[in-house]
Amino acid sequence: MNMFSSLMLASLSVLTLPIMSSILNTHKNSTYPHHVKNIISYAFITSLIPTMMFIHSGQETIISNWHWMTIQTLKLSLSFKLDYFSMIFVPVALFVTWSIMEFSLWYMHSDPYITRFFKYLLTFLITMMILVTANNLFQLFIGWEGVGIMSFLLIGWWYGRTDANTAALQAILYNRIGDIGFIMAMAWFLFNTNTWDLQQIFMLDPNLTNLPLLGLLLAATGKSAQFGLHPWLPSAMEGPTPVSALLHSSTMVVAGVFLLIRFHPLMENNKTIQSLTLCLGAITTLFTAICALTQNDIKKIIAFSTSSQLGLMIVTIGINQPYLAFLHICTHAFFKAMLFMCSGSIIHSLNDEQDIRKMGGLFNAMPFTTTSLIIGSLALTGMPFLTGFYSKDLIIETANTSYTNAWALLMTLIATSLTAVYSTRIIFFALLGQPRFLPLTTINENNPFLINSIKRLLIGSIFAGFFISNNIYPTTIPEMTMPIYMKLTALTVTILGFTLALELSLITHNLKPEHPTNMFKFSNLLGYYPTIMHRLPPLANLSMSQKSASLLLDSIWLENILPKSISQFQMKTSILISTQKGQIKLYFLSFLITLTLSMLLFNLHE
């Protein structure tokens, strides 16, 4: 009997304390944000102990606390699944959130509603934890919807701005389309396996799992911004930078991938769904990498980078490697959050300037931010022995040596080299060269909150990959032997991307700008996808429904067919054939005389 479950539950439940303090009105204090940050750091340290116990002994736990209700044969209870995935994800998420909270103490310092901001971030974290530790689909759905709602509230934080409201609504709508898939999967599981508990589903191992897995894939497409339901992620950059760092890089958008990873026992038996996942991920990663090449907003480039990495995770699930995808989730959280925080530092220092064409020369002006931006970009592209290498290189190797779709593999490799290209673009435009911002600057990175938070994630970006890979127990065996050109594929395409981007940037730096080519326009306008899909289908839908309901049913069938047509016809024909002149008295009189005469004749005649 050890303290595993108690410590884990303690670590999760201390997170709810600041929320409950709003009953006592302590949340009006100005030290409330500091309390929140401290509580998250305590929760992180507390959750490290069960994680280390898990790593040492491999003990997985299911905590089934409270039986909520039983609906005929379905038993719903509050249960936590503390297995490999949740035990490693929880400390990583808490660590990244701790750093982001400290960063937002600096970033949102002048915001009058900073306590509400921290409360929203904390609520988001709690719902994310619910999602990750859920043992049944109902609890997972609660967490799923919770992160969606908090994402809406946080994206629209500056709600005076119409773009922010539109972006928040867009996030909700696209997520909702994914939720249809989730609910379809839940219904299928209820019908065919009589439960929403993961253990029972995996034990029963149903045969024809095409429909629920399609539903889960749709849910992942919505939540993790895969191609088809992806425009909400770049638009979500309307929210403050801590929101982008937490939600849209490390935690919320990986919820979709996490869902697919949770269902890997079902997915490894279904080749069709695996191929579908692979192709979807390959399309996503290439398309978003192409879109990232010509964006001018630094946060949008990093958002597309997130989308591309999510596509890579989906590709990994498609080649039947859920544990590698999970490793990539954990390592990606570190450097992506740090990239967002560096961009936040740049934005604040240049007085809210987000366009990279107006930045430059920050290499000497902001050394710490420069360092962390470069290290984050190197980790992102998979430079050997930084964090990203341990997951990304393994993924590319496994994809190269597995029996898979060659087109999907080619897309993934091209997207990997494009990752290097746009990372170089950010570094070139934001950091190198001569300054293009206004001379009166407010560049200041001396705040300890900023420095400490980025420093923590910096150390994580360098060492976390090594640390995690060496401490987890082996799951699927990676491919050990392969030809040398396959081993060096990822490195080669990355270096190719770097050199190409650097050469192009240096050559074209002083040329006269030309009219944009067609390919440039395709990339800059996000492949025309939002332009088409946000206008054409709603217009078609609304006009079709207006024509069929109002015009066809009401006007034609109810009004025009019988009543109006009869009256029209009558009027026309009566005008046509009548010769009367309206001498009514004459007609009546003649009628009377005829009647009288006939009466007389009839009576007086024998």
Added chain:
Amino acid sequence: MSLVHINIFLAFTVSLVGLLMYRSHLMSSLLCLEGMMLSLFVMATMVVLNTHFTLASMMPIILLVFAACEAALGLSLLVMVSNTYGVDHVQNLNLLQC
């Protein structure tokens, strides 16, 4: 024919003549129409009750219902004419306008 029957029959005839011969108001012919209906109703009720023809005792009431409908129709025509001309003089209806 008994005296009562002749009485009612005369009432019917007077109304009929009033319907077919009138000077200018359309309203008077509508009134005579109502008078015809009333006398018919009384005649029918009397005959049915006197001969104990129970099966036909529905007839006067149905006659009443249909007469109500026709009165409504006649009044609506009157209103249409009155809307156009302001008065319901019959000599106005000399143009067949649609």
